Amino acid sequence: MRKRLKTKFLGIEVNLPLVLPAGIMDMSFSGLDISAKNGAGIVTSKSLTLEPRLGHKGPVVAEFESGLLNAVGLCNPGIVDGLTEINQFKERSDTPVIVSVFATNTDDFSKLTNHVNKSRGDFLELNLSCPNVFDEFGIPLAASKDEVFKIVKAVKEISRLPIIAKLSPNVYDIVEIALAAEKAGADALCMINTVGPGMLINTKMVKPVLFNKFGGLSGPCIKPIALKLIYQTYSALNIPIIGMGGVTIGEDAIEMIMAGATLVGVGTAVYYRGIEVFDKINREIIEFMDENNYDNLEDIPKLEKLK
């Protein structure tokens, strides 16, 4: 049964199409390992920065009926300790690892790349979703095609690993940004990062629920936004896409694939359906394939491209 879910991603055979995305269950080698054991075909590290980051004070997550807000604030142990966890994971598992890194300028991204080159990671993911740094036109880095181009190009020149650009949904023209990444040499895209951000208020205490006040939206509420952006990007580009954003059940994953995703990320749903969510969704994908007479994952059709 499992064989039917095999696929290829950047030349590597991937046994299962689901990806553990950055920031979910990935602070330790054992978190990556349990996710892989539960059916993630690829796992991603927490976005690592040059120095350790404490992140924001709590509450760092806020739940509402349609998803989560989070303001973990890119807490991570720093690139050195982060890579130690990844190497330790690779000692025990064949599952490919995406090393996610975060910075706000080309220099730091390059430094991070040099570290990652020496690790046992399989892919390098650039978290390009920073909304707090602006280019010369006052456009946030995440939305600046020029900044994205510069960073990806610089990293591409020195990276030993294939490069995945992780894109923010909070931009006017996703295709412009994605094309900049592709032109600069990105081998694949990962999208979408969290939406918004948003805010929730505790009405009894008249306070924002998150101490950071604002937090990115994830979970079911963002699925339509993810599908739209993935579809637009798939229609215009030639590199593969890891699609994510609100995938909770098998049918969500099918939607992602039809919108253009090659692999599908499952993050917030770990909360809704447990760490077993990967195997649950794998099974649901197989059920969908049975019902609709698709033999293999790659037989699932994509939408006609946008013109």
Add this chain to the structure above:
Amino acid sequence: MRKRLKTKFLGIEVNLPLVLPAGIMDMSFSGLDISAKNGAGIVTSKSLTLEPRLGHKGPVVAEFESGLLNAVGLCNPGIVDGLTEINQFKERSDTPVIVSVFATNTDDFSKLTNHVNKSRGDFLELNLSCPNVFDEFGIPLAASKDEVFKIVKAVKEISRLPIIAKLSPNVYDIVEIALAAEKAGADALCMINTVGPGMLINTKMVKPVLFNKFGGLSGPCIKPIALKLIYQTYSALNIPIIGMGGVTIGEDAIEMIMAGATLVGVGTAVYYRGIEVFDKINREIIEFMDENNYDNLEDIPKLEKLK
């Protein structure tokens, strides 16, 4: 009991704080009337354009677990017939009416204003959320502070009615846009319009559910985004805000008020809770006030402003 919900908006006494927003139950005078009878304190017309618009082909709405996508495509009978409905409504009701108009340039907005000047409407709302027209820098009208300034200023000069600028949430810097509207003479803001847009896919037929493929998100999924933008805007501006986006129960309305809204719009929730939703939420607001010892609506505190 109802007296405790009285408030003031731009110098007018408003009996109830809930607003029927543009696009909901407002194609006919009788739709406005039934909404007012069910507890809307102010009602808004469909966004009217100079000429009638058929809108998109169906499906024009798509439901998902966290809200709705709509692509009605600004269908409306045109400003002349639209104002006839409004006048007919005003013959039967004292409830204030916001006349919403939509255009993509200053000229057309001005022409619309001339029509509205001759109507019995109480407020003029400019739907400034067009994502399909761009300024000279390639920025969508909705996100262009210059375009917003120009339009609001031109309309302000000729409008007999107080002006409400309805803002799109899909911008990098809401405060910049809101300030432009305020500086140009907007008397109030209405926010937020729909988010995204997004897409949903029918997996059996491998087709986008909406014939227009993409549609704006409304309902519970957008509430945190609305709260955040309203709070930022409230913190930076001095004009009142009609807050909306996902308000479904009384506590949502309280959150809107605490974030900075003077009045609260309820749109998609008409689907979830029936046309009686206004009175249901009015009652829930009163219950909240009782539980937390607020005598009047205006005693409900706001969050401390952002610095």
Add this chain to the structure above:
Amino acid sequence: MNKRITLKIAGIERETNDIKTYSFKHSLNAQPAQFIMLTDFEGGEKPFSISDCTEDVFSITVKRIGEFTTRLFQKRVGDYVSIRGAFGSSFFVSQGKVLLIGGGYAVPTFYFLSKVLKENGAEVTLINGARTKDEHLFSEKLSKLGIKVINTTDDGTFGEKGTSVDITKRMLNHHSQAGAWERENGKMFDFVYVSGPEMMMKALQPLLKDHDYEFLFERYMKCAIGICGNCTMDPLGIRLCVEGPVLPKKLVEQLTEFGQYHRDATGKRIKY
């Protein structure tokens, strides 16, 4: 209840040149007069009344009119379509003597209603009208239900000659003819149901002033979930997709737009 389901067409039956019945295997659980919104995702999503609904099969009966229905006529058994619903109010299920007055593609709804009324022990009389024999619908299906059917065509090519309105007038006025049914309170029927073109209903309204009745209305529908406001009826603001499509006498009597105008897809009023 409003979730979208996507189904293969299980059966197609040609009723007349312009009318086909499509059946689907699905437990829809609809009531008579409720409708679905149907789309093929090729442009357009349109309301159709349920013409039959059993535990696991339901059907709609469609008249080819414009772009959408023409495309639907080209579909074959096994093709997918996607539906939402069932939506809206349903007919009151009366007991006693009831009269159903139907015209055109609105008659099939009465097939479903007749079944339900019969199960409820009502004594059903149905006036099934059409312009001409070729457009006359469901006469065979209805005859199998064991109810009293009065077939009629405007041109007399099938059944009695005359419109449904003519027949109704005759039936209600000529006490001699209808004597056997007449009741003490002067009403011939305990309940009357009307489904057909709006002007037919308008013409029937004065004839039925002594009766209790429900009318089945049609207005342009977009969302079908009560928010777009396209289907409201003046001056009540009744949404036909939620509070309708069936409206009872006491509401019908208040409708100023009934028989006067309806609204098109832009919301513009169109005079009848």
Add this chain to the structure above:
Amino acid sequence: MNKRITLKIAGIERETNDIKTYSFKHSLNAQPAQFIMLTDFEGGEKPFSISDCTEDVFSITVKRIGEFTTRLFQKRVGDYVSIRGAFGSSFFVSQGKVLLIGGGYAVPTFYFLSKVLKENGAEVTLINGARTKDEHLFSEKLSKLGIKVINTTDDGTFGEKGTSVDITKRMLNHHSQAGAWERENGKMFDFVYVSGPEMMMKALQPLLKDHDYEFLFERYMKCAIGICGNCTMDPLGIRLCVEGPVLPKKLVEQLTEFGQYHRDATGKRIKY
């Protein structure tokens, strides 16, 4: 179950200089060892074990350590705090002879557990250890439960002299002394529960190798809903906020990080 609730502090009891018990009127429906996340929205949201839970009241017992708990200590009855939970696994409710070994601010959890065990008919012995008399916790409350409590302090200022580990060793080794309890299978207790500083648990582990037991762990918690991965235990990837904080013997034995290191808020490993 994980929804945020915002409650007024209903009662505050001073236990020691550094420890207070806060009670809340709410039907939390928690089990022993489960915890809540508590915040005042002034910076920080922290895990605290339930130290008692009845149908409509629950309490937590807090040690003042850093910024957050210091602020909490300034709150008064009637002040609001906001909580999520209860989260996590709970202790197995055993029957027969059971031993509870507790140290420091982890002892109050055992108050709640003891009540539940007693109701279940278990014969409870509890070793309640602290460094010194002033830090010794809950001795009065526990004595009222009708269980056997062995109080102990490292410096002998209250109860027996020695650590909980010393006492346990003595109890389990000196068969003569413990003769009356000993069972045929060589186990003195049907089940052992341990809650306290990690190094205490580590020291107890070899002593308990013949017993069935559960340990209550603590790791840095952020989300408490199983997604941030900050609280996982190597090498199993067990999330203490979901699969823990109570872990059974067969899992404890596989934990390579137990007593070796934990992770701080950045995820960095901190050696014990």
